[in-house]
Amino acid sequence: MGLQKQKTSLKIVRGEGGYVLEDVPHLTDYLPHLTTHANPLQDNPAYSVVKQYFVDQDDTVAQNIVVHKSSTRGMHFRRAGPRQRVFFESDEVHACIVTCGGLCPGLNTVIRELVCGLYDMYGVGRVLGIEGGYKGFYSCNTINLTPKGVNDIHKRGGTILGTSRGGHDTAKIVDSIEDRDINQVYIIGGDGTQRGAALIYEEIKRRELKIAVAGIPKTIDNDIAVIDKSFGxxxxxxxxxxxxxxxxxxxxxxxxxxxxxxxxxxxxxxxxxxxxxxxxxxxxxxxxxxxxxxxxxxxxxxxxxxxxxxxxxxxxxxxxxxxxxxxxxxxxxxxxxxxxxxxxxxxxxxxxxxxxxxxxxxxxxxxxxxxxxxxxxxxxxxPSNSSDNVYCTLLAHSAVHGAMAGYTGFTVGPVNGRHSYIPFHRITEVQNKVVITDRMWARLLSSTNQPSFLSTKDVEEARKHQEQPTQLLDEGSAAPAANTQG
CATH class of the missing domain: 3.40.50.460 (Phosphofructokinase domain)
Structure with a gap:
Protein backbone atom coordinates (compact mmCIF):
# COMPACT_ATOMS: atom_id res chain seq x y z
CA MET A 1 0.00 0.00 0.00
CA GLY A 2 3.00 2.24 0.32
CA LEU A 3 2.21 3.58 3.82
CA GLN A 4 4.29 6.43 5.19
CA LYS A 5 4.30 7.91 8.67
CA GLN A 6 3.58 11.59 9.05
CA LYS A 7 6.11 13.68 10.88
CA THR A 8 3.79 14.78 13.68
CA SER A 9 3.61 14.31 17.42
CA LEU A 10 0.86 11.77 16.82
CA LYS A 11 1.53 8.40 15.22
CA ILE A 12 -0.36 8.91 11.99
CA VAL A 13 0.01 6.55 9.04
CA ARG A 14 -1.49 7.49 5.67
CA GLY A 15 -2.17 5.21 2.73
CA GLU A 16 -4.01 5.03 -0.54
CA GLY A 17 -7.66 6.00 -0.94
CA GLY A 18 -7.68 8.33 2.05
CA TYR A 19 -6.65 5.58 4.50
CA VAL A 20 -5.54 7.01 7.86
CA LEU A 21 -4.26 4.94 10.79
CA GLU A 22 -4.03 6.66 14.15
CA ASP A 23 -1.53 4.33 15.73
CA VAL A 24 -0.63 3.89 19.40
CA PRO A 25 2.88 4.27 20.85
CA HIS A 26 5.28 1.34 20.99
CA LEU A 27 8.25 0.75 23.25
CA THR A 28 10.55 0.74 20.22
CA ASP A 29 9.61 4.37 19.53
CA TYR A 30 12.11 5.36 22.21
CA LEU A 31 13.91 2.04 22.83
CA PRO A 32 14.74 1.01 19.24
CA HIS A 33 17.10 -1.85 20.07
CA LEU A 34 14.73 -4.06 22.04
CA THR A 35 14.84 -7.75 21.16
CA THR A 36 11.74 -9.81 20.43
CA HIS A 37 10.75 -13.29 21.53
CA ALA A 38 8.43 -15.98 20.23
CA ASN A 39 4.93 -15.65 21.66
CA PRO A 40 4.45 -18.45 24.23
CA LEU A 41 0.86 -18.82 23.01
CA GLN A 42 2.18 -20.82 20.06
CA ASP A 43 2.97 -23.64 22.49
CA ASN A 44 -0.23 -23.30 24.53
CA PRO A 45 -2.39 -26.40 23.93
CA ALA A 46 -5.57 -24.41 24.51
CA TYR A 47 -4.92 -22.43 21.34
CA SER A 48 -3.46 -25.21 19.20
CA VAL A 49 -6.78 -25.75 17.42
CA VAL A 50 -7.10 -22.12 16.32
CA LYS A 51 -6.36 -21.84 12.61
CA GLN A 52 -5.04 -18.28 12.66
CA TYR A 53 -4.71 -17.08 16.22
CA PHE A 54 -2.12 -14.36 15.74
CA VAL A 55 -3.23 -10.99 14.45
CA ASP A 56 -1.48 -9.75 11.33
CA GLN A 57 0.76 -6.79 12.06
CA ASP A 58 -1.03 -4.67 9.44
CA ASP A 59 -4.60 -5.42 10.61
CA THR A 60 -6.58 -2.28 11.38
CA VAL A 61 -10.19 -1.48 12.29
CA ALA A 62 -12.22 1.25 10.58
CA GLN A 63 -13.77 3.86 12.87
CA ASN A 64 -16.71 4.38 10.50
CA ILE A 65 -18.30 1.35 8.94
CA VAL A 66 -21.04 3.09 6.93
CA VAL A 67 -19.58 4.83 3.87
CA HIS A 68 -20.70 6.15 0.48
CA LYS A 69 -19.32 5.56 -2.99
CA SER A 70 -17.27 8.73 -2.84
CA SER A 71 -16.10 8.25 0.78
CA THR A 72 -12.41 8.03 1.53
CA ARG A 73 -11.26 4.98 3.46
CA GLY A 74 -11.13 7.09 6.60
CA MET A 75 -9.74 6.74 10.11
CA HIS A 76 -8.54 3.36 11.40
CA PHE A 77 -7.14 2.01 14.65
CA ARG A 78 -4.72 -0.85 15.18
CA ARG A 79 -6.51 -4.14 15.71
CA ALA A 80 -6.09 -5.74 19.14
CA GLY A 81 -4.93 -9.31 19.62
CA PRO A 82 -1.86 -11.51 20.11
CA ARG A 83 1.22 -11.02 17.91
CA GLN A 84 3.67 -13.71 16.83
CA ARG A 85 6.56 -11.82 18.41
CA VAL A 86 6.49 -10.27 21.88
CA PHE A 87 8.78 -7.81 23.60
CA PHE A 88 8.67 -9.34 27.09
CA GLU A 89 9.79 -12.77 28.22
CA SER A 90 7.34 -14.35 30.61
CA ASP A 91 9.73 -14.61 33.55
CA GLU A 92 10.79 -10.96 33.27
CA VAL A 93 7.24 -9.56 33.47
CA HIS A 94 6.20 -7.91 36.72
CA ALA A 95 2.72 -6.48 36.15
CA CYS A 96 0.49 -4.32 38.30
CA ILE A 97 -3.24 -3.52 38.19
CA VAL A 98 -5.03 -0.47 39.60
CA THR A 99 -8.69 0.61 39.64
CA CYS A 100 -9.67 4.27 39.98
CA GLY A 101 -12.83 6.39 40.08
CA GLY A 102 -16.38 5.30 40.87
CA LEU A 103 -17.63 1.76 41.10
CA CYS A 104 -18.98 -0.07 38.08
CA PRO A 105 -20.21 -3.63 37.44
CA GLY A 106 -17.41 -5.69 35.94
CA LEU A 107 -14.38 -4.22 37.70
CA ASN A 108 -13.60 -7.49 39.47
CA THR A 109 -14.10 -9.43 36.26
CA VAL A 110 -11.51 -7.27 34.49
CA ILE A 111 -9.07 -7.75 37.39
CA ARG A 112 -9.64 -11.51 37.34
CA GLU A 113 -9.14 -11.84 33.60
CA LEU A 114 -6.03 -9.66 33.57
CA VAL A 115 -4.48 -11.92 36.21
CA CYS A 116 -5.61 -15.18 34.59
CA GLY A 117 -4.66 -13.95 31.11
CA LEU A 118 -1.13 -13.09 32.22
CA TYR A 119 -0.69 -16.37 34.11
CA ASP A 120 -2.49 -18.82 31.83
CA MET A 121 -1.75 -17.39 28.38
CA TYR A 122 1.73 -15.98 28.87
CA GLY A 123 3.12 -17.80 31.89
CA VAL A 124 3.61 -14.60 33.90
CA GLY A 125 4.12 -15.35 37.58
CA ARG A 126 4.20 -11.90 39.19
CA VAL A 127 1.11 -9.67 39.26
CA LEU A 128 0.67 -6.95 41.86
CA GLY A 129 -2.59 -5.28 42.86
CA ILE A 130 -2.35 -1.59 43.79
CA GLU A 131 -4.89 -0.87 46.54
CA GLY A 132 -6.76 2.41 46.81
CA GLY A 133 -6.41 3.87 43.33
CA TYR A 134 -3.49 5.95 42.05
CA LYS A 135 -2.46 7.02 45.53
CA GLY A 136 -1.80 3.38 46.40
CA PHE A 137 1.32 3.53 44.23
CA TYR A 138 3.13 5.68 46.76
CA SER A 139 1.35 4.66 49.94
CA CYS A 140 2.67 1.09 49.63
CA ASN A 141 -0.77 -0.52 49.54
CA THR A 142 -0.30 -3.66 47.43
CA ILE A 143 -1.40 -7.30 47.30
CA ASN A 144 -0.10 -10.22 45.27
CA LEU A 145 -2.64 -11.44 42.73
CA THR A 146 -2.81 -15.07 41.62
CA PRO A 147 -5.41 -17.04 39.62
CA LYS A 148 -6.40 -18.91 42.77
CA GLY A 149 -6.79 -15.70 44.73
CA VAL A 150 -9.04 -14.06 42.14
CA ASN A 151 -10.97 -17.15 41.12
CA ASP A 152 -14.39 -16.07 42.44
CA ILE A 153 -14.12 -12.30 42.52
CA HIS A 154 -16.22 -11.83 39.37
CA LYS A 155 -19.23 -12.89 41.43
CA ARG A 156 -18.86 -9.84 43.66
CA GLY A 157 -19.64 -6.20 43.06
CA GLY A 158 -17.15 -3.40 43.54
CA THR A 159 -13.41 -3.91 43.28
CA ILE A 160 -11.18 -6.04 45.49
CA LEU A 161 -8.41 -3.47 45.03
CA GLY A 162 -10.44 -0.55 46.31
CA THR A 163 -10.60 2.76 44.51
CA SER A 164 -10.30 6.49 45.03
CA ARG A 165 -10.92 9.76 43.29
CA GLY A 166 -8.71 12.77 43.03
CA GLY A 167 -5.36 13.94 41.81
CA HIS A 168 -2.05 12.17 42.05
CA ASP A 169 1.66 12.85 41.76
CA THR A 170 2.74 11.39 38.42
CA ALA A 171 6.45 11.50 39.21
CA LYS A 172 5.96 9.71 42.54
CA ILE A 173 3.86 7.03 40.83
CA VAL A 174 6.56 6.37 38.23
CA ASP A 175 9.18 6.37 41.00
CA SER A 176 7.15 3.67 42.75
CA ILE A 177 6.79 1.67 39.51
CA GLU A 178 10.57 1.83 39.01
CA ASP A 179 11.37 0.93 42.61
CA ARG A 180 9.18 -2.18 42.42
CA ASP A 181 10.67 -3.23 39.04
CA ILE A 182 7.19 -3.18 37.47
CA ASN A 183 7.23 -3.26 33.67
CA GLN A 184 3.53 -3.61 32.77
CA VAL A 185 0.90 -1.27 34.21
CA TYR A 186 -2.83 -1.96 33.70
CA ILE A 187 -5.06 0.98 34.61
CA ILE A 188 -8.85 0.59 34.85
CA GLY A 189 -10.87 3.79 35.05
CA GLY A 190 -12.86 6.53 33.35
CA ASP A 191 -11.74 9.48 31.26
CA GLY A 192 -10.06 11.22 34.18
CA THR A 193 -8.19 8.03 35.04
CA GLN A 194 -7.13 7.58 31.42
CA ARG A 195 -5.81 11.16 31.34
CA GLY A 196 -3.75 10.22 34.37
CA ALA A 197 -2.56 7.09 32.56
CA ALA A 198 -1.46 9.25 29.63
CA LEU A 199 0.65 11.38 31.99
CA ILE A 200 2.19 8.26 33.51
CA TYR A 201 3.06 6.98 30.03
CA GLU A 202 4.65 10.33 29.08
CA GLU A 203 6.80 10.32 32.22
CA ILE A 204 7.87 6.72 31.55
CA LYS A 205 8.72 7.65 27.98
CA ARG A 206 10.70 10.67 29.18
CA ARG A 207 12.76 8.38 31.43
CA GLU A 208 13.11 5.84 28.56
CA LEU A 209 11.91 2.92 30.66
CA LYS A 210 10.83 -0.43 29.27
CA ILE A 211 7.38 -0.24 30.86
CA ALA A 212 4.13 -0.76 28.97
CA VAL A 213 1.09 1.25 30.07
CA ALA A 214 -2.33 -0.12 29.06
CA GLY A 215 -5.69 1.43 29.91
CA ILE A 216 -9.08 -0.23 30.16
CA PRO A 217 -11.82 2.42 29.94
CA LYS A 218 -14.54 2.27 32.59
CA THR A 219 -17.71 4.28 32.93
CA ILE A 220 -21.14 3.06 33.78
CA ASP A 221 -22.63 6.03 31.87
CA ASN A 222 -21.26 4.82 28.50
CA ASP A 223 -19.92 8.31 27.83
CA ILE A 224 -16.49 7.26 26.51
CA ALA A 225 -15.99 8.29 22.90
CA VAL A 226 -14.88 6.08 19.97
CA ILE A 227 -15.63 2.68 21.54
CA ASP A 228 -18.94 0.91 20.91
CA LYS A 229 -19.88 0.80 24.58
CA SER A 230 -18.30 0.65 28.02
CA PHE A 231 -18.31 -2.38 30.30
CA GLY A 232 -20.95 -2.43 33.02
CA PRO A 383 -21.82 -7.88 39.97
CA SER A 384 -21.73 -7.79 36.20
CA ASN A 385 -24.17 -9.91 34.20
CA SER A 386 -23.17 -12.63 31.75
CA SER A 387 -22.91 -10.28 28.78
CA ASP A 388 -20.60 -7.89 30.61
CA ASN A 389 -18.54 -10.79 32.00
CA VAL A 390 -17.75 -11.96 28.47
CA TYR A 391 -17.03 -8.39 27.38
CA CYS A 392 -14.71 -7.75 30.34
CA THR A 393 -12.80 -10.93 29.50
CA LEU A 394 -12.18 -9.72 25.94
CA LEU A 395 -11.09 -6.27 27.15
CA ALA A 396 -8.63 -7.73 29.65
CA HIS A 397 -7.12 -10.21 27.21
CA SER A 398 -6.78 -7.55 24.50
CA ALA A 399 -4.91 -5.32 26.96
CA VAL A 400 -2.56 -8.17 27.90
CA HIS A 401 -1.86 -9.03 24.25
CA GLY A 402 -1.07 -5.38 23.54
CA ALA A 403 1.31 -4.92 26.45
CA MET A 404 3.15 -8.16 25.71
CA ALA A 405 3.54 -7.04 22.08
CA GLY A 406 5.25 -3.85 23.25
CA TYR A 407 2.42 -1.41 22.68
CA THR A 408 2.07 1.26 25.32
CA GLY A 409 0.19 4.49 25.96
CA PHE A 410 -3.05 2.98 24.69
CA THR A 411 -6.52 2.09 25.80
CA VAL A 412 -8.50 -0.86 24.48
CA GLY A 413 -12.09 -1.19 23.35
CA PRO A 414 -14.38 -2.42 20.57
CA VAL A 415 -14.76 -0.25 17.50
CA ASN A 416 -17.43 -1.54 15.12
CA GLY A 417 -17.35 -4.86 16.94
CA ARG A 418 -13.57 -5.38 16.68
CA HIS A 419 -11.30 -4.77 19.64
CA SER A 420 -8.73 -2.07 18.91
CA TYR A 421 -5.85 -0.17 20.47
CA ILE A 422 -6.76 3.50 20.76
CA PRO A 423 -4.52 6.44 21.73
CA PHE A 424 -5.43 7.88 25.13
CA HIS A 425 -6.27 11.32 23.77
CA ARG A 426 -8.99 9.98 21.47
CA ILE A 427 -11.13 8.79 24.38
CA THR A 428 -10.49 11.75 26.67
CA GLU A 429 -10.89 14.73 24.31
CA VAL A 430 -14.70 14.48 24.01
CA GLN A 431 -17.54 12.68 25.78
CA ASN A 432 -20.00 10.35 24.10
CA LYS A 433 -23.52 11.76 24.25
CA VAL A 434 -26.99 10.80 23.11
CA VAL A 435 -27.67 12.52 19.79
CA ILE A 436 -31.20 13.88 20.13
CA THR A 437 -31.52 14.68 16.43
CA ASP A 438 -31.01 11.07 15.33
CA ARG A 439 -33.09 7.92 15.13
CA MET A 440 -32.43 6.30 18.49
CA TRP A 441 -33.90 9.22 20.42
CA ALA A 442 -36.79 9.31 17.94
CA ARG A 443 -37.43 5.63 18.75
CA LEU A 444 -37.65 6.53 22.42
CA LEU A 445 -40.10 9.37 21.76
CA SER A 446 -42.20 6.95 19.72
CA SER A 447 -42.09 4.38 22.51
CA THR A 448 -43.12 6.76 25.31
CA ASN A 449 -45.34 9.07 23.21
CA GLN A 450 -43.86 12.00 25.08
CA PRO A 451 -43.25 15.40 23.50
CA SER A 452 -39.66 16.18 22.56
CA PHE A 453 -39.86 19.36 24.70
CA LEU A 454 -37.43 20.91 22.19
CA SER A 455 -37.82 24.35 20.70
CA THR A 456 -36.66 25.12 17.18
CA LYS A 457 -33.64 26.82 18.74
CA ASP A 458 -32.84 23.68 20.77
CA VAL A 459 -32.95 21.50 17.65
CA GLU A 460 -30.74 23.87 15.67
CA GLU A 461 -28.26 24.02 18.55
CA ALA A 462 -28.18 20.21 18.82
CA ARG A 463 -27.56 19.81 15.10
CA LYS A 464 -24.82 22.43 15.16
CA HIS A 465 -22.92 20.65 17.93
CA GLN A 466 -23.65 17.09 16.82
CA GLU A 467 -20.50 14.98 16.94
CA GLN A 468 -19.83 11.71 15.18
CA PRO A 469 -22.47 9.48 16.83
CA THR A 470 -21.56 6.53 19.02
CA GLN A 471 -24.65 4.45 19.65
CA LEU A 472 -25.12 0.80 20.52
CA LEU A 473 -27.76 -0.44 18.13
CA ASP A 474 -27.57 -0.58 14.38
CA GLU A 475 -30.66 -0.26 12.20
CA GLY A 476 -32.91 -3.24 12.74
CA SER A 477 -30.55 -4.98 15.14
CA ALA A 478 -30.69 -5.54 18.88
CA ALA A 479 -27.03 -6.46 19.20
CA PRO A 480 -24.19 -4.08 20.06
CA ALA A 481 -22.76 -2.92 16.80
CA ALA A 482 -20.94 -0.11 15.11
CA ASN A 483 -20.59 3.51 16.10
CA THR A 484 -23.81 4.47 14.35
CA GLN A 485 -27.13 5.97 15.22
CA GLY A 486 -28.87 3.35 13.14
Missing part, protein backbone atom coordinates in the same frame (compact mmCIF):
# COMPACT_ATOMS: atom_id res chain seq x y z
CA UNK A 233 -23.46 -0.61 30.84
CA UNK A 234 -25.49 -3.72 29.96
CA UNK A 235 -25.66 -4.66 33.64
CA UNK A 236 -26.73 -1.14 34.60
CA UNK A 237 -29.55 -1.11 32.06
CA UNK A 238 -30.69 -4.55 33.20
CA UNK A 239 -30.59 -3.60 36.87
CA UNK A 240 -32.42 -0.33 36.18
CA UNK A 241 -35.38 -2.42 35.03
CA UNK A 242 -35.96 -3.47 38.64
CA UNK A 243 -36.42 0.13 39.74
CA UNK A 244 -38.64 0.97 36.76
CA UNK A 245 -40.77 -2.12 37.36
CA UNK A 246 -41.18 -1.15 41.02
CA UNK A 247 -42.15 2.40 40.05
CA UNK A 248 -44.70 1.03 37.57
CA UNK A 249 -46.28 -1.29 40.15
CA UNK A 250 -46.51 1.55 42.69
CA UNK A 251 -47.96 3.97 40.15
CA UNK A 252 -50.67 1.71 38.69
CA UNK A 253 -51.79 0.50 42.13
CA UNK A 254 -53.27 3.87 43.15
CA UNK A 255 -55.30 6.62 41.54
CA UNK A 256 -53.13 9.16 39.73
CA UNK A 257 -49.99 7.38 40.78
CA UNK A 258 -46.65 8.72 39.56
CA UNK A 259 -43.47 6.65 39.76
CA UNK A 260 -40.31 8.74 39.39
CA UNK A 261 -36.98 6.93 38.92
CA UNK A 262 -33.61 8.68 38.88
CA UNK A 263 -30.87 6.85 36.99
CA UNK A 264 -27.18 7.54 36.48
CA UNK A 265 -26.07 9.83 33.69
CA UNK A 266 -24.12 12.92 34.74
CA UNK A 267 -23.61 14.27 31.24
CA UNK A 268 -24.93 11.45 29.02
CA UNK A 269 -28.36 9.88 29.16
CA UNK A 270 -27.60 6.45 27.73
CA UNK A 271 -28.68 4.41 30.77
CA UNK A 272 -31.98 6.30 31.03
CA UNK A 273 -32.61 6.02 27.29
CA UNK A 274 -31.86 2.30 26.97
CA UNK A 275 -33.62 1.40 30.23
CA UNK A 276 -36.67 3.25 28.95
CA UNK A 277 -36.58 1.49 25.59
CA UNK A 278 -36.11 -1.89 27.28
CA UNK A 279 -38.91 -1.33 29.79
CA UNK A 280 -41.82 -0.08 27.64
CA UNK A 281 -43.54 0.97 30.89
CA UNK A 282 -42.05 4.48 30.90
CA UNK A 283 -44.18 7.47 29.91
CA UNK A 284 -41.47 10.12 29.97
CA UNK A 285 -37.66 10.05 29.85
CA UNK A 286 -35.57 13.12 30.67
CA UNK A 287 -31.84 13.24 29.85
CA UNK A 288 -29.09 15.90 30.01
CA UNK A 289 -28.83 16.21 26.22
CA UNK A 290 -32.51 17.15 25.77
CA UNK A 291 -33.57 20.41 27.47
CA UNK A 292 -37.05 20.59 28.97
CA UNK A 293 -39.16 23.16 30.77
CA UNK A 294 -41.68 22.67 33.53
CA UNK A 295 -44.40 25.20 32.80
CA UNK A 296 -46.10 26.29 29.63
CA UNK A 297 -48.09 24.82 26.79
CA UNK A 298 -46.73 21.42 25.77
CA UNK A 299 -44.18 21.36 28.57
CA UNK A 300 -43.55 18.74 31.25
CA UNK A 301 -46.20 19.54 33.87
CA UNK A 302 -48.93 19.87 31.26
CA UNK A 303 -47.87 16.55 29.75
CA UNK A 304 -48.02 14.87 33.18
CA UNK A 305 -51.58 16.16 33.64
CA UNK A 306 -52.55 14.87 30.21
CA UNK A 307 -51.07 11.42 30.75
CA UNK A 308 -52.72 11.04 34.17
CA UNK A 309 -56.11 11.91 32.67
CA UNK A 310 -55.53 9.35 29.88
CA UNK A 311 -54.07 6.44 31.86
CA UNK A 312 -54.60 7.22 35.53
CA UNK A 313 -50.91 6.68 36.26
CA UNK A 314 -47.45 7.29 34.77
CA UNK A 315 -43.76 6.48 35.12
CA UNK A 316 -41.01 9.08 34.67
CA UNK A 317 -37.31 8.26 34.26
CA UNK A 318 -34.82 11.08 34.77
CA UNK A 319 -31.03 10.97 34.36
CA UNK A 320 -29.11 12.58 37.21
CA UNK A 321 -27.69 15.33 34.98
CA UNK A 322 -31.01 16.34 33.41
CA UNK A 323 -32.61 19.69 34.14
CA UNK A 324 -29.58 21.14 35.91
CA UNK A 325 -30.10 24.46 34.14
CA UNK A 326 -33.53 24.73 35.76
CA UNK A 327 -32.18 24.37 39.28
CA UNK A 328 -28.77 26.03 38.92
CA UNK A 329 -29.85 29.24 40.66
CA UNK A 330 -30.98 27.38 43.77
CA UNK A 331 -27.90 25.17 43.83
CA UNK A 332 -25.23 26.48 46.16
CA UNK A 333 -22.72 23.87 44.96
CA UNK A 334 -23.18 24.73 41.28
CA UNK A 335 -19.49 25.59 40.96
CA UNK A 336 -18.25 22.98 43.41
CA UNK A 337 -16.48 19.86 42.24
CA UNK A 338 -15.71 16.44 43.66
CA UNK A 339 -12.15 15.12 44.01
CA UNK A 340 -12.12 14.01 40.37
CA UNK A 341 -13.14 17.43 39.06
CA UNK A 342 -16.76 16.50 38.34
CA UNK A 343 -19.34 19.19 39.01
CA UNK A 344 -21.49 18.38 42.04
CA UNK A 345 -25.11 18.07 40.94
CA UNK A 346 -28.26 18.82 42.89
CA UNK A 347 -30.59 15.84 43.17
CA UNK A 348 -32.87 16.37 40.17
CA UNK A 349 -35.12 13.57 41.40
CA UNK A 350 -35.97 15.18 44.73
CA UNK A 351 -36.27 18.62 43.15
CA UNK A 352 -38.55 17.41 40.37
CA UNK A 353 -40.65 15.38 42.81
CA UNK A 354 -41.32 18.48 44.87
CA UNK A 355 -42.10 20.61 41.81
CA UNK A 356 -44.65 18.07 40.60
CA UNK A 357 -46.25 17.81 44.06
CA UNK A 358 -46.41 21.60 44.39
CA UNK A 359 -47.97 21.98 40.94
CA UNK A 360 -50.78 19.51 41.58
CA UNK A 361 -51.39 20.83 45.10
CA UNK A 362 -51.80 24.43 43.91
CA UNK A 363 -52.92 24.40 40.30
CA UNK A 364 -55.21 21.42 39.73
CA UNK A 365 -57.91 19.37 41.36
CA UNK A 366 -56.00 16.16 40.71
CA UNK A 367 -54.67 14.48 43.84
CA UNK A 368 -51.51 12.58 43.00
CA UNK A 369 -49.57 9.86 44.78
CA UNK A 370 -45.89 10.15 43.86
CA UNK A 371 -43.21 7.60 44.70
CA UNK A 372 -39.54 8.51 44.13
CA UNK A 373 -36.96 5.75 43.63
CA UNK A 374 -33.19 6.33 43.46
CA UNK A 375 -31.34 3.03 42.77
CA UNK A 376 -28.01 4.70 41.87
CA UNK A 377 -25.68 2.96 44.30
CA UNK A 378 -27.55 -0.32 44.11
CA UNK A 379 -26.91 -0.41 40.36
CA UNK A 380 -23.23 0.54 40.66
CA UNK A 381 -22.53 -2.09 43.28
CA UNK A 382 -23.98 -5.22 41.65
Missing amino acids: FDTAVEEAQRAINAAHVEAESVDNGIGLVKLMGRYSGFIAMYATLASRDVDCCLIPESPFRLEGKGELLEFIEKRLKENGHMVIVVAEGAGQDLIAESMRSATHQDASGNKLLLDIGLWLSQKIKDHFAKSTKIRINLKYIDPTYMIRAV
